[in-house]
Amino acid sequence: MLLIFFAVPLVQMIWMSLFDWPLLGQQTWVGIQNYITMFQDSSFVRSLAFSGAYTLVLVPVLLVLGMALALLVRPKRRGVGAFRTIFFAPVVIGFSSAAYIWIYLLNPRVGLFDELLQTLGLTQEPVYWFASPNLALLSVVVMVVWKSVGFGMLLLLTGLLAIPDELTDAARIDRAGRFQTFRYVTLPLLRRPIALTLVFSAVGSVLAFEQFYLLTGGGPEGSTTTVVMEIFRVGFNNFQLGLASAMSIFLMVILVVISAVQLVLLRDQSSLND
Amino acid sequence: MRKASVFRSLGWAVTCIAIAIAFLFPLYAVFTAAFKDPTELTTTPATLFPQSFTLENFQLLNDLGDGVWTHIGNSVFLAVFTVVGTAVLATLGGWGFARYRFRGQGILFIAMLSALMVPFQPLLTPLFLVLKSLGVGNSLVGVGLVYVTFQLPFALFVMRNAFLNVPQALEDAARVDGATGPKLFMNVLLPVVRPGIITVALFAFLSSWNEFLAALILLNNQSLFPLPVALAAGAVNGNNGVRWPMLEAGVVVTMLPCLLLFFMLQRYYTSGLVAGAVKE
Numbered sequence: 315m316l317l318i319f320f321a322v323p324l325v326q327m328i329w330m331s332l333f334d335w336p337l338l339g340q341q342t343w344v345g346i347q348n349y350i351t352m353f354q355d356s357s358f359v360r361s362l363a364f365s366g367a368y369t370l371v372l373v374p375v376l377l378v379l380g381m382a383l384a385l386l387v388r389p390k391r392r393g394v395g396a397f398r399t400i401f402f403a404p405v406v407i408g409f410s411s412a413a414y415i416w417i418y419l420l421n422p423r424v425g426l427f428d429e430l431l432q433t434l435g436l437t438q439e440p441v442y443w444f445a446s447p448n449l450a451l452l453s454v455v456v457m458v459v460w461k462s463v464g465f466g467m468l469l470l471l472t473g474l475l476a477i478p479d480e481l482t483d484a485a486r487i488d489r490a491g492r493f494q495t496f497r498y499v500t501l502p503l504l505r506r507p508i509a510l511t512l513v514f515s516a517v518g519s520v521l522a523f524e525q526f527y528l529l530t531g532g533g534p535e536g537s538t539t540t541v542v543m544e545i546f547r548v549g550f551n552n553f554q555l556g557l558a559s560a561m562s563i564f565l566m567v568i569l570v571v572i573s574a575v576q577l578v579l580l581r582d583q584s585s586l587n588d
Numbered sequence: 589m590r591k592a593s594v595f596r597s598l599g600w601a602v603t604c605i606a607i608a609i610a611f612l613f614p615l616y617a618v619f620t621a622a623f624k625d626p627t628e629l630t631t632t633p634a635t636l637f638p639q640s641f642t643l644e645n646f647q648l649l650n651d652l653g654d655g656v657w658t659h660i661g662n663s664v665f666l667a668v669f670t671v672v673g674t675a676v677l678a679t680l681g682g683w684g685f686a687r688y689r690f691r692g693q694g695i696l697f698i699a700m701l702s703a704l705m706v707p708f709q710p711l712l713t714p715l716f717l718v719l720k721s722l723g724v725g726n727s728l729v730g731v732g733l734v735y736v737t738f739q740l741p742f743a744l745f746v747m748r749n750a751f752l753n754v755p756q757a758l759e760d761a762a763r764v765d766g767a768t769g770p771k772l773f774m775n776v777l778l779p780v781v782r783p784g785i786i787t788v789a790l791f792a793f794l795s796s797w798n799e800f801l802a803a804l805i806l807l808n809n810q811s812l813f814p815l816p817v818a819l820a821a822g823a824v825n826g827n828n829g830v831r832w833p834m835l836e837a838g839v840v841v842t843m844l845p846c847l848l849l850f851f852m853l854q855r856y857y858t859s860g861l862v863a864g865a866v867k868e
Contacts, residue, residue: 386600394604403611406794406850407846410798410800424630425617432633521707524800562710562711
């Protein structure tokens with residue numbers, strides 16, 4: 315089954331990427347022409363740059379906030395379980411539901427967010443969140459942090475809970491300050507969960523689709539079109555399946571590189587442990 | 589000393605509660621919006637505390653696409669297909685990987701795990717054609733097969749670990765008592781690996797229920813759309829702009845099962861994540 319739905323499509327995709335392949339009609343061999351066309355296509359290059367920028371903004375934010383939340387809910391205090399659950403809950407609702415919630419929330423006419431900002435006196439007028447590229451990107455980043463930060467939190471929390479108290483206590487006895495203990499004892503032991511959090515959020519951001527398709531529609535003026543949106547516009551609106559395949563392969567190479575970086579990071583760690 | 593720690597606890601609690609309110613606010617907004625009457629919902633300024641309570645918005649859902657029940661039905665079909673398919677295949681496969689040694693087993697398992705690293709999104713273009721040539725293009729079964737396939741690596745991984753944790757002694761004891769083959773599997777092993785199966789089923793449910801892109805690309809008929817896609821087509825990108833009352837009710841219907849299942853089965857979700865993350 316994995317063969318039919320994974321290996322066969324993979325081979326077919328590589329094959330298709332070498333053709334001018336319309337949905338209906340004649341396929342013509344074009345060699346590597348699609349790979350050349352792809353980089354001359356300004357909207358594809360632009361979507362690559364946008365997805366790249368989005369990933370570079372989002373990944374550190376998710377890691378730092380995920381870590382902050384994990385540290386916050388690590389102590390075994392009363393009610394900590396409830397907070398863990400609340401911070402994690404948005405992860406399970408799916409990107410489309412999250413996007414629907416935020417379209418409503420951020421809508422200047424019917425949404426609660428602007429109303430809240432005005433009540434608090436932070437703004438005087440409704441803000442049109444999706445009218446400028448920067449605000450649109452900011453809105454999506456805030457939405458995705460709300461939706462996904464719990465995932466990193468849980469991974470990092472699992473790592474934190476696996477560190478025996480004796481280690482941090484020992485550091486304290488050696489007069490390491492709070493920050494020093496965190497920097498030299500806790501962080502090195504968290505390499506694995508940190509690497510995983512980075513990879514999950516990086517892969518997720520590179521593949522971003524729903525959050526932009528539904529929230530910004532790629533606009534204003536195509537400024538927030540992601541790679542995945544662009545590939546499917548080329549493939550299933552323009553029916554240039556060969557070109558879309560070439561783009562997909564390029565995307566896949568990026569994803570494999572990200573995963574490979576993860577493997578290297580993890581291997582480093584295991585050799586340290588030996 | 590003691591006073592300082594009281595203050596610290598208080599500070600901690602206040603911080604957590606503040607963040608929790610921020611996290612719950614969007615959910616609060618959408619749940620209250622779903623029960624406001626359509627006029628209140630579409631009037632500016634929005635009301636922080638609802639002034640009305642009605643089920644009207646949920647009745648409006650009947651106008652969504654081919655009627656909300658069609659789309660709920662599609663979503664349920666996909667979820668059941670994915671959950672059952674994944675659970676059955678992963679349980680049998682996990683048992684095979686855990687108990688029997690065969691040539692190339694290591695390589696096969698690694699090959700499978702590496703498929704974990706490549707998400708299905710880039711493969712959708714050729715998958716579209718593969719499904720078509722198998723005669724399941726533009727059908728729920730086709731989409732379900734795709735979901736099962738890409739859920740399988742993780743599921744097999746979880747189930748293999750579950751079977752590896754079954755003590756050999758238990759299996760031997762059952763054999764001595766005369767249990768063999770299918771009987772051994774059904775009556776002795778299955779109850780022991782049940783937590784693993786629940787984990788796998790939960791992940792399969794959440795991923796199929798929430799999946800958007802593959803369903804959008806692989807299905808062409810409105811009557812086949814699962815709930816999230818139907819909402820995009822009918823309530824967000826429709827001709828008359830966003831239909832807020834319908835959308836709010838639709839979102840509540842879409843996410844409620846996910847939240848309920850998560851609250852009920854939380855520990856299985858966490859254990860699955862830990863299994864996938866820490867041991868992978």
